[in-house]
Amino acid sequence: MKLIHQIARIPLFQGLDRKHYDRLAMIVTDRVFQKGETIFGEEDEGTGFYVVLSGRVKVFKLSPEGKEQILHIFGPGEPIGEVAVFTGRRFPASAEALEETRAFFFARKEFMDLIRRDPSLALNMLAVLSQRLRRFSALIENLSLKEVPGRLAAYLLYLGEGKEGKSEVTLEIPKNQLASLLGTIPETLSRILAKLTREGIIKSIGPRQIQLLDRKGLEELASGERKLA
Amino acid sequence: MKLIHQIARIPLFQGLDRKHYDRLAMIVTDRVFQKGETIFGEEDEGTGFYVVLSGRVKVFKLSPEGKEQILHIFGPGEPIGEVAVFTGRRFPASAEALEETRAFFFARKEFMDLIRRDPSLALNMLAVLSQRLRRFSALIENLSLKEVPGRLAAYLLYLGEGKEGKSEVTLEIPKNQLASLLGTIPETLSRILAKLTREGIIKSIGPRQIQLLDRKGLEELASGERKLA
């Protein structure tokens, strides 16, 4: 069956027995969200978790005044909302589809039964949660220990990773969302981008295309050795 | 044996079979750290994790310029450094004893063998990691969405939780450490404490004793409805 094939492709479920896939297939629900649609809201009852199949999802916190902080953007293969499953409490943040998104939903109760019956499922989950904790540590470090130019530089370098030859990177999100990911506001981001351009460190190609002219400069900014004029 | 008794008392290992305790007892190492002593440094090889028995430990990130951000302060019963165990990478932060601290050390390899042989151990660990993720989300929210007075107010309210009658709270850490926990510097913290006192919201009793005179005021500050003059 096709469903099992899709489940087997999810990293979280890698290396499991066939019988696990069968059981997972029995409890899974297929869901589709439109762009901009809310997947779950902070303080919603955590009735289960999702695994993104296609599309992208932002998980974020909202302040009473309306400022948004994106915790992470999830793409295909990544689970979201698992935290609520294991603490048995409400979701600690909200989730919204950035584009049309298809996801598998696993209900809390059924999944917990499954994992209790055969806890080997838990091992992959541990790795996923640890990975996420690591990412959050990095975010905390960025927010607290770096100022905005440093965070932006680190992000640009991250985008440029793995493409040694090409110096052109593509922002996969609009700039206002990038601001929210970096813990600032669009105006500030815009100004810093302009400064980076003035200093010859980057060059804006299209609205979402940026050329990295001076990687070393970015690294110095990211580590705090260098400051913008 | 005494050792097994101590292991059984650790929340992380709650509800396990007797044989688990025996096995854990076989791989555990007892360690003592003096006040100020480093338990592990960021970028150290993650060879295992600790469970605090007595004393307190701060886990923190350090910026190149020397500013410190405390991620969390751990007390008796809490595990530290588990993230490195499951990702198999280096520690994402440093850990230091705030006072004389006794801790059990579990070596990565042995613990992983144990958990693989009987993954039911993993379930408690999942709950712990989820709990931690939740705390980190809250910290990110505080750092990004609240300004310092709001963070401080939230912290004071947290200290005052559960003691409805008494309005006096005790800081369990020196103020410079509190500043680092709140993502600011001692000078800023000092000024805001002074403002809170001027507005009649708190009253400083001793160097580590603070009386909460106006809980509602603190709540308004924590939620951003109210600002300091």
Place this chain on the structure above:
DNA sequence: CGTGCGCTTGACTTTTTTCAATAAAGGTGG
């Protein structure tokens, strides 16, 4: 009894946000 460290306060600087106005992009329907 002095030294040192934690804490506080003042004056000043830097960084970021706020408010407001304008410009550019993207999508929709004629």
Place this chain on the structure above:
DNA sequence: CCACCTTTATTGAAAAAAGTCAAGCGCACG
């Protein structure tokens, strides 16, 4: 394909928040 409208992005000027530097106080500890 173009006009129109909404959303997204940029820029300036001013305000606010937090950080830096420097000085001084007080208490604990040797």
